[in-house]
Amino acid sequence: xxxxxxxxxxxxxxxxxxxxxxxxxxxxxxxxxxxxxxxxxxxxxxxxxxxxxxxxxxxxxxxxxxxxxxxxxxxxxxxxxxxxxxxxxxxxxxxxxxxxxxxxxxxxxxxxxxxxxxxxxxxxxxxxxxxxxxxxxxxxxxxxxxxxxxxxxxxxxxxxxxxxxxxxxxxxxxxxxxxxxxxxxxxxxxxxxxxxxxxxxxxxxxxxxxxxxxxxxxxxxxxxxxxxxxxxxxxxxxxxxxxxxxxxxxxxxxxxxxxxxxxxxxxxxxxxxxxxxxxxxxxxxxxxxxxxxxxxxxxxxxxxxxxxxxxxxxxxxxxxxxxxxxxxxxxxxxxxxxxxxxxxxxxxxxxxxxxxxxxxxxxxxxxxxxxxxxxxxxxxxxxxxxxxxxxxxxxxxxxxxxxxxxxxxxxxxxxxxxxxxxxxxxxxxxxxxxxxxxxxxxxxxxxxxxxxxxxxxxxxxxxxxxxxxxxxxxxxxxxxxxxxxxxxx
Amino acid sequence: xxxxxxxxxxxxxxxxxxxxxxxxxxxxxxxxxxxxxxxxxxxxxxxxxxxxxxxxxxxxxxxxxxxxxxxxxxxxxxxxxxxxxxxxxxxxxxxxxxxxxxxxxxxxxxxxxxxxxxxxxxxxxxxxxxxxxxxxxxxxxxxxxxxxxxxxxxxxxxxxxxxxxxxxxxxxxxxxxxxxxxxxxxxxxxxxxxxxxxxxxxxxxxxxxxxxxxxxxxxxxxxxxxxxxxxxxxxxxxxxxxx
Numbered sequence: 001x002x003x004x005x006x007x008x009x010x011x012x013x014x015x016x017x018x019x020x021x022x023x024x025x026x027x028x029x030x031x032x033x034x035x036x037x038x039x040x041x042x043x044x045x046x047x048x049x050x051x052x053x054x055x056x057x058x059x060x061x062x063x064x065x066x067x068x069x070x071x072x073x074x075x076x077x078x079x080x081x082x083x084x085x086x087x088x089x090x091x092x093x094x095x096x097x098x099x100x101x102x103x104x105x106x107x108x109x110x111x112x113x114x115x116x117x118x119x120x121x122x123x124x125x126x127x128x129x130x131x132x133x134x135x136x137x138x139x140x141x142x143x144x145x146x147x148x149x150x151x152x153x154x155x156x157x158x159x160x161x162x163x164x165x166x167x168x169x170x171x172x173x174x175x176x177x178x179x180x181x182x183x184x185x186x187x188x189x190x191x192x193x194x195x196x197x198x199x200x201x202x203x204x205x206x207x208x209x210x211x212x213x214x215x216x217x218x219x220x221x222x223x224x225x226x227x228x229x230x231x232x233x234x235x236x237x238x239x240x241x242x243x244x245x246x247x248x249x250x251x252x253x254x255x256x257x258x259x260x261x262x263x264x265x266x267x268x269x270x271x272x273x274x275x276x277x278x279x280x281x282x283x284x285x286x287x288x289x290x291x292x293x294x295x296x297x298x299x300x301x302x303x304x305x306x307x308x309x310x311x312x313x314x315x316x317x318x319x320x321x322x323x324x325x326x327x328x329x330x331x332x333x334x335x336x337x338x339x340x341x342x343x344x345x346x347x348x349x350x351x352x353x354x355x356x357x358x359x360x361x362x363x364x365x366x367x368x369x370x371x372x373x374x375x376x377x378x379x380x381x382x383x384x385x386x387x388x389x390x391x392x393x394x395x396x397x398x399x400x401x402x403x404x405x406x407x408x409x410x411x412x413x414x415x416x417x418x419x420x421x422x423x424x425x426x427x428x429x430x431x432x433x434x435x436x437x438x439x440x441x442x443x444x445x446x447x448x449x450x451x452x453x454x455x456x457x458x459x460x461x462x463x464x465x466x467x468x469x470x471x472x473x474x475x476x477x478x479x480x481x482x483x484x485x486x487x488x489x
Numbered sequence: 490x491x492x493x494x495x496x497x498x499x500x501x502x503x504x505x506x507x508x509x510x511x512x513x514x515x516x517x518x519x520x521x522x523x524x525x526x527x528x529x530x531x532x533x534x535x536x537x538x539x540x541x542x543x544x545x546x547x548x549x550x551x552x553x554x555x556x557x558x559x560x561x562x563x564x565x566x567x568x569x570x571x572x573x574x575x576x577x578x579x580x581x582x583x584x585x586x587x588x589x590x591x592x593x594x595x596x597x598x599x600x601x602x603x604x605x606x607x608x609x610x611x612x613x614x615x616x617x618x619x620x621x622x623x624x625x626x627x628x629x630x631x632x633x634x635x636x637x638x639x640x641x642x643x644x645x646x647x648x649x650x651x652x653x654x655x656x657x658x659x660x661x662x663x664x665x666x667x668x669x670x671x672x673x674x675x676x677x678x679x680x681x682x683x684x685x686x687x688x689x690x691x692x693x694x695x696x697x698x699x700x701x702x703x704x705x706x707x708x709x710x711x712x713x714x715x716x717x718x719x720x721x722x723x724x725x726x727x728x729x730x731x732x
Contacts, residue, residue, distance in 0.1 A: 396640070
């Protein structure tokens, strides 16, 4: 007995030791999020940690819940976002205040990287030099400049109204679509617009960020948001990034991914080399497309078919039970139909508090989507059987189970199959969205491509997903032909 | 012992009285034809006999015992059942249809079901090659012959038929009537035949029950019913002459 206990304890220690070395890095679903996460991941790997990357995690709430649940150990976040969205404090908190409040949740933030990704006013570099404008206060002396702002910035609390009051700016601002603002600037139709301070466009379009010399804009300081359970050593590695990334460096990295079409892995490793955190010999691991595509397709099919099998295993027996006890059938079908109307992204997110992120919530969500077509077709298929046949079956002495096995179920098979086919096609399509909650699959290309504005990456996921849907249709058509009862041929 | 007995049975169907005080003792190993107009309660009577309907009042006896509705399915296994709609299972071949009984209960008597099937098919003039066909490949008359073979496979003590030939043309109907009579000669059994056709009742029945508005107007041998009809309505209902 004692021996067993010792072995168990030893195993437990090994297990703890083994898992302690592994750190899961999450990423917010946008360009800068990927780059910063990859910097953290590579830096940890360089220092001997095994890193599990769970990128494509959708928005703030998905990332935060995943961190709180321990699904991920660290991801880059902004102090303003933590203050307003996560802690709902109503005002922008300092790093120290944030740290104090997070302590109760068992979470922590590292000292900021250095840059703040907040709103900023920008103008062309040329004009800024010509008029000698470097900060927002100096704008007051140039009342003739045209200011064109995004509609959101015009309305926001930390937007134009309060900004112009704070700096006593004389200009009136016009609203315009943000996507058009940069070309309007370079064509000199407007002279000033708003931007995020780390936008890659700033470098691409040779713009200057005007200094917020009165500190009007709240800080959105980027930092590592993590679980202290990663350990002292890992924490000290995260602290290495303190003050290392300036706004212009972040702009350059964003631009490198968006405009030079470099991979964010490469941009991250170049940054770490430049800073001397890794030696230059680190070879970039470029995954070749085909095995990666096959791998993701495999995950995609696994998600789809697991969910489909679950849905069949649940909906077909339920359909039979409802056929036997039709009173609640309307309500059950109504409820299952209601599930269908939940937007897929929401349905995927619903499970995160219970199951964490990854494949489990994805399979559950796909399972729920598959229920309706299978259940409805099973039920209506059984209901639609010629009453004469049922009468004869009862009259000759078949009991309920015999009627189901010998008569009703075989006759309902074509209906049930077409329900399964519908569910399979829905499932393959919806599975692409599962990437948002870290389940992998072909959606990973699409989600990453959306974040990086890279349409070829989007197509790399979208085309195989569409092909899969078509192949499944064909496969079911063949299956239906094989299983089609001879009397229907 | 008469295998089917009704004692003072009352039943309403959709609020209408369908059977009002029916007492009948069906004679063993004879064919009893039940005639009457639509709505006279003929079909209700048959469903009461095989336990698909439990009468509101009165008693049903099967083989001397009060009908046990908790074992209805098991009891029905001993009653052949043939209806106008035939109800062959479309996904099964003719052979599989006829042999369906072998999948419902373990056989107790020694006869080989396949050789019994061939015997029945032979007596109903069905070529053996039809065994592999599917119901939709057969004519209406052939389908009903298969239906009768299916009902008779387990050699049931009683056979209940509800307008079995109602949808067939007159030539086919007469052919099948002849086949049914031949079968009855070789394996005597208690048959209850529901029909609206006096011709069929006279051709097949040993006894006749005349039903009207849920009441038995007359129950006697067919000869007596024809010779001494209880009233004018009975005479009309049993007349084969066009009125």
